Amino acid sequence: MPPEVDKAKLFLERLLSNPMLQGYTPLQREEQILQLFSTHASQLAPLLKSNEFFPGKSWTTLLPILIQALFELTDRDLWAILEPFLQSDLSLSFLSFLTKQAVPEVQVRAQLIALLKDILQSPEGRRVSTGPLTAIQQGGCFRYIDEIFERKSYIHFEITKVQRLRMSKEEIKGILAVTLLLKSAYVLYISEGMHTYTDRIAGVIQGPFAEKVIRALQKRIPLLPVSIVESAIHANMSFGENRFIEATARLASIFASRYRTFRAGLRVDRGADTPDKSWFNVARKNYKFYGFDIKMLDELYMIAAEMGW
Amino acid sequence: MKRSFLENLVVGAIILVLFQTVVDDVAVLADWPWSIRRLFLYLGFLFDLFFTIEFLVRLYLSYVNGEAKTYFFRGYGWIDLIASIPLLLFSSGPVIYGLLAGGVPVFGLGRSLNLLKTVKIVRVARILRVLRMLKVVRQLKQTNSVMAQRHVGKIATSVLTTCILVFSVGSFLLQSVSGKSFEQMYWESVESTSDTLNKASSAELNSTVQTVARVLPFLLKVKAEGKDIFLRHDSFYLATRFGPYDYFYEQRGSLELYFDYRPLTRLQAEQSLLIFIIVLGLLLVLLLYYAPHFAITVTDPLFVMLKGFKEPSYNLEVKIPPHFKEDEVFQLAEQYNEEFLPLKQRNLSMGEGETSDLKWEAVSELFKKG
Numbered sequence: 001m002p003p004e005v006d007k008a009k010l011f012l013e014r015l016l017s018n019p020m021l022q023g024y025t026p027l028q029r030e031e032q033i034l035q036l037f038s039t040h041a042s043q044l045a046p047l048l049k050s051n052e053f054f055p056g057k058s059w060t061t062l063l064p065i066l067i068q069a070l071f072e073l074t075d076r077d078l079w080a081i082l083e084p085f086l087q088s089d090l091s092l093s094f095l096s097f098l099t100k101q102a103v104p105e106v107q108v109r110a111q112l113i114a115l116l117k118d119i120l121q122s123p124e125g126r127r128v129s130t131g132p133l134t135a136i137q138q139g140g141c142f143r144y145i146d147e148i149f150e151r152k153s154y155i156h157f158e159i160t161k162v163q164r165l166r167m168s169k170e171e172i173k174g175i176l177a178v179t180l181l182l183k184s185a186y187v188l189y190i191s192e193g194m195h196t197y198t199d200r201i202a203g204v205i206q207g208p209f210a211e212k213v214i215r216a217l218q219k220r221i222p223l224l225p226v227s228i229v230e231s232a233i234h235a236n237m238s239f240g241e242n243r244f245i246e247a248t249a250r251l252a253s254i255f256a257s258r259y260r261t262f263r264a265g266l267r268v269d270r271g272a273d274t275p276d277k278s279w280f281n282v283a284r285k286n287y288k289f290y291g292f293d294i295k296m297l298d299e300l301y302m303i304a305a306e307m308g309w
Numbered sequence: 310m311k312r313s314f315l316e317n318l319v320v321g322a323i324i325l326v327l328f329q330t331v332v333d334d335v336a337v338l339a340d341w342p343w344s345i346r347r348l349f350l351y352l353g354f355l356f357d358l359f360f361t362i363e364f365l366v367r368l369y370l371s372y373v374n375g376e377a378k379t380y381f382f383r384g385y386g387w388i389d390l391i392a393s394i395p396l397l398l399f400s401s402g403p404v405i406y407g408l409l410a411g412g413v414p415v416f417g418l419g420r421s422l423n424l425l426k427t428v429k430i431v432r433v434a435r436i437l438r439v440l441r442m443l444k445v446v447r448q449l450k451q452t453n454s455v456m457a458q459r460h461v462g463k464i465a466t467s468v469l470t471t472c473i474l475v476f477s478v479g480s481f482l483l484q485s486v487s488g489k490s491f492e493q494m495y496w497e498s499v500e501s502t503s504d505t506l507n508k509a510s511s512a513e514l515n516s517t518v519q520t521v522a523r524v525l526p527f528l529l530k531v532k533a534e535g536k537d538i539f540l541r542h543d544s545f546y547l548a549t550r551f552g553p554y555d556y557f558y559e560q561r562g563s564l565e566l567y568f569d570y571r572p573l574t575r576l577q578a579e580q581s582l583l584i585f586i587i588v589l590g591l592l593l594v595l596l597l598y599y600a601p602h603f604a605i606t607v608t609d610p611l612f613v614m615l616k617g618f619k620e621p622s623y624n625l626e627v628k629i630p631p632h633f634k635e636d637e638v639f640q641l642a643e644q645y646n647e648e649f650l651p652l653k654q655r656n657l658s659m660g661e662g663e664t665s666d667l668k669w670e671a672v673s674e675l676f677k678k679g
Contacts, residue, residue: 011675014675015667015672015675018667018671018672020666020667020668020671021666021667024666032665032666032667033665033667035663035664035665036665036667036672039664039665040669040672043669043673044672047673047676050676261622261624268625269609269612269613269616269625270604270605270609270612271604271605271608271609271610271612271613271627271628272609272613272625272626272627272628273625273626273627273628274625275625277626278624278625278626278650279624281626281646282624282626282650282651282654283654285647285650285651286651286654286655289655289658290658
């Protein structure tokens, strides 16, 4: 490892420990730092060129070093949380419901970890994984499943009757988690430079491409039921353009978007509405733009409003 | 740090002096021993001296900085003035001077020194101390909004100052236009008693004094040719309960008369406590009821919208209370919620206007510290 990377890590550690980044997950923090590099390059470059930091290095030489160091630091923090989750906390009990046979969970977990590591190799993969992984890490989306099952309204109907996932809410939470984990897998099959910010709007991928990705992923993680892979990849499609998207895919799409900018422990200013309620209400206005299911948003908004989330 | 300590010292002193003023009045009404009441008088003087020095220092410093006018008119300097120098000159100053001079020169010489006016001015001027509450209001951070602070401060200043001035001026005016007040009756009784006893022959004097003393409870002591001929209380009681301004001395020929002045003082203490309670009540209503209402209906929604306009990642909606939704502020907030935030969110999704939550100022600090 070049000595500059270690030096860059020391500098980045101090940046990452800034109180303004508190409440963010490692990938969100990474995104914040990359944003800072992008907007303040002209100010950072001369300061980092000083003798104390990287004497004589130009910004174009320095930026890849900083990004490499940043990715390494993020991976360290990210996998410290993800590894235990994927190894044990993630419930895969839904597998037996879907396949009606015993599935070697250890192998499935290993395949998921390997796939996720591949996704996180590329900057694009890291960027599009921020929302889904934050949703899992913060865990806020799972409390909505509890409420959905409590209310037995539209979303519950869509999950249990339309998608025919007749299982307990714990199994549904597992399906949602795996759907979120695999949602970004499409980046492994796109050509470079194809996507810019499109993961945040409707119709990221179209049907034929989605089918290609699903087929490829089936080979990559053959132990995982195809319905789960379909749900994960369909979570990148617009509900406005495809009314047959699975309920879990629609939910994952909403939660990945919601948690992209989620910040834990955010103080709600007096006079402001709660974060989830605000977000779902704004999303209701933009549902066509993002390709969300408006009825799901309505229900999630009601839950957030009633629960004070 | 130093400034903060001094400001806290001033607020502490204001709270203490208000407490002192109330306890002083309670002490008069409850007829506390003179030794305790004297202590409160000294305390009152020290506080008035402290606030006079504070005002002069603030005025001087603001003058040196070329901000004297701003301090006096916009920085509530006029309240600092009204609640300091007049009190020292007309309230605690004369009281302490009287005490240090042995009491008699100022308070015991009766109407020749216009006792009535002096004591009245002393009591009325004390009410100005209540104005110091406004200084505490200024220090209170009931909201984070500068606008809310100013509005509540303006209302509190207007209401309290009007209340105190109306009471002060009104009490003088009412006495001049009203019929027989308790005070007038008091002085008429003093006058007629003095005349009656002065006209009584030597043989009848004792029995006349006894008769008058029975109907006039504030006749304390009568001396004729240097000898006590009537004493309502024993000397221990007089020494422990009476201060120099608790009695009134009148001389008619060889006759010396002492009257209990405390009934009038009690009346003034009652009025003083009443105005204090009214002002305190108004202040509490303004701070605990009006200020939060102002914040909820005006400054809080404005604050949320301003933050939403300024910070790209801030996406909280304004909470619109249903019963205020017709207010112009909340109509604006509805537009912000329904139009601006969704548009902002869409722009951010397209990568427009994205910025880091890390402020450059905080980042540049890292380089300063090395």
